[in-house]
Every structure is written in structure tokens, then in C-alpha cells.
Amino acid sequence: MSEKKILSNELRMNGTPHGGPPRLYERRDLYDEQATTSIAENVQEVLSQLGEDPEREGLQKTPERVAKAYQFLTHGYSQDARAILEGALFEEAYDEMILVKDIELYSLCEHHMLPFYGKAHVAYIPNGRIVGLSKIPRTVEVFARRLQVQERLTMQIRDAIDDVLQPLGTAVVIEARHLCMMMRGAEKQNSMTTTSSMSGEFEEHRTRAEFMRLIRATD
Numbered sequence: 001m002s003e004k005k006i007l008s009n010e011l012r013m014n015g016t017p018h019g020g021p022p023r024l025y026e027r028r029d030l031y032d033e034q035a036t037t038s039i040a041e042n043v044q045e046v047l048s049q050l051g052e053d054p055e056r057e058g059l060q061k062t063p064e065r066v067a068k069a070y071q072f073l074t075h076g077y078s079q080d081a082r083a084i085l086e087g088a089l090f091e092e093a094y095d096e097m098i099l100v101k102d103i104e105l106y107s108l109c110e111h112h113m114l115p116f117y118g119k120a121h122v123a124y125i126p127n128g129r130i131v132g133l134s135k136i137p138r139t140v141e142v143f144a145r146r147l148q149v150q151e152r153l154t155m156q157i158r159d160a161i162d163d164v165l166q167p168l169g170t171a172v173v174i175e176a177r178h179l180c181m182m183m184r185g186a187e188k189q190n191s192m193t194t195t196s197s198m199s200g201e202f203e204e205h206r207t208r209a210e211f212m213r214l215i216r217a218t219d
């Protein structure tokens with residue numbers, strides 16, 4: 001039997017390539033058993049193609065670890081940002097800007113599947129309805145945990161908030177570093193990419209300037 005086949009049978013029978021009890025600290029709902037098996041088989045092949053010995057001790061569990069890591073890093077595909085936002089809407093007369101800034105984010109660029117990471121700043125001006133604060137970083141997560149380009153990620157967050165809250169305006173700024181430009185390719189270590197997406201009142205100079213001033217303000 002091929003090495004690949006042995007690995008895949010072991011995964012099917014035991015859930016981990018080398019048996020042992022299930023790990024209680026793992027979020028099992030994040031991982032699909034079939035996907036784990038199939039991705040792990042392919043990672044084993046990648047390791048061989050790279051000149052590694054997938055059977056050496058340190059690499060024996062790597063295909064399964066990588067399979068789970070990528071399922072975790074892309075779990076946003078199975079989440080619905082609009083449903084999350086709709087889950088905590090409250091009628092409120094507050095009509096000033098609400099800003100949640102410095103939301104850390106980790107995503108994967110769709111070109112190289114390498115991480116980009118940084119911060120998102122999200123603001124909106126309500127129009128009779130506010131949303132539970134935690135739903136803003138949760139919305140960022142839903143779209144960040146997919147294969148992305150920073151520009152689309154920025155727009156998707158803004159669109160979801162616009163759709164569900166119908167606010168007077170929404171603003172999203174993302175500042176991120178891309179490992180595909182740092183570890184390889186252009187090999188630039190200090191460049192930061194900033195993207196923004198604004199709607200409604202944030203398209204006006206004064207409101208946009210106030211938002212930018214607030215996100216630059218230090219404590």
C-alpha cells in the first residue's frame with residue numbers, strides 16, 4: 001500500500017494519523033474529517049516534492065497539522081457575517097460616530113496563501129439602530145478568515161455593515177503587512193498597506209477627517 005493510502009486510512013480510523021485520544025482542546029467543529037484526510041494526503045506529497053522525508057519523526061504529524069491549520073485559517077467560508085450582525089441589533093437614538101479601532105486581523109493572501117496581518121478600524125453612524133459591539137470584530141473575522149486581497153476584505157466588511165444596519169455611513173480602514181512581500185518576492189520588511197472603504201456621510205470630507213483623526217489618536 002502506498003504511504004499516502006496508509007496515512008489516509010489511519011486518519012479515517014483514528015482521527016489523527018498516529019492514533020491516541022482525541023485532543024480535547026481542539027475545536028472539533030472547525031475540522032471536517034474528510035477534508036483533513038484529503039488535504040493531509042496532498043501536503044504529504046508536497047513535502048516529498050520539496051525534498052523532505054515525510055516519514056521522519058518531526059514531520060509525521062505535519063500533514064494533519066497543516067490540514068487543520070488551513071481549515072482554521074479559512075473557517076470564515078462557513079460563517080455568515082450578516083447573520084452575526086442581525087443577531088444583536090438594538091433600536092437606539094444615538095446618532096454620532098461609533099468607532100471600534102485596532103481590531104487585530106490575520107488573513108491569507110489569495111495569490112500566495114501567505115499571511116497578511118494588521119489592524120482594522122471600523123466606524124459607522126447609526127440611523128436608529130446600533131449593533132452589539134462584539135459583532136464588529138466578529139464581522140472582520142468572518143471575512144479575514146478566507147483567501148483574500150486586502151481591498152476586497154475592506155469592502156466586504158463595509159458592505160455587510162451597510163446592508164444590515166442601513167446606517168448613515170460606514171468607514172473601514174485596514175493597515176496590514178503582507179508576508180508575501182516580506183519573506184519572498186519584493187522582500188520589503190517595512191512597508192505597510194493601507195486600504196479604506198467609506199460610504200454615506202464618511203464620503204464627506206469633514207466626517208472622514210474626524211474618523212482618520214480618531215484612528216490616529218493615541219491613548
Ligand SMILES: Nc1nc2c(ncn2[C@@H]2O[C@H](COP(=O)(O)OP(=O)(O)OP(=O)(O)O)[C@@H](O)[C@H]2O)c(=O)[nH]1
Binds near residue numbers: 109180
Ligand atoms: N492588490 C493586492 N495585491 C496583493 C495582495 N496580496 C498579495 N498581492 C500581490 O499579488 C501580486 C501577484 O502578482 P504575480 O506577479 O502574479 O505574482 P508573483 O510573481 O509571485 O509576484 P511578486 O510578489 O512580485 O514576486 C503580487 O504583486 C502581490 O504583492 C492584496 O491583498 N492586494
Ligand SMILES: [Zn+2]
Binds near residue numbers: 111112178180181
Ligand atoms: Zn501574496
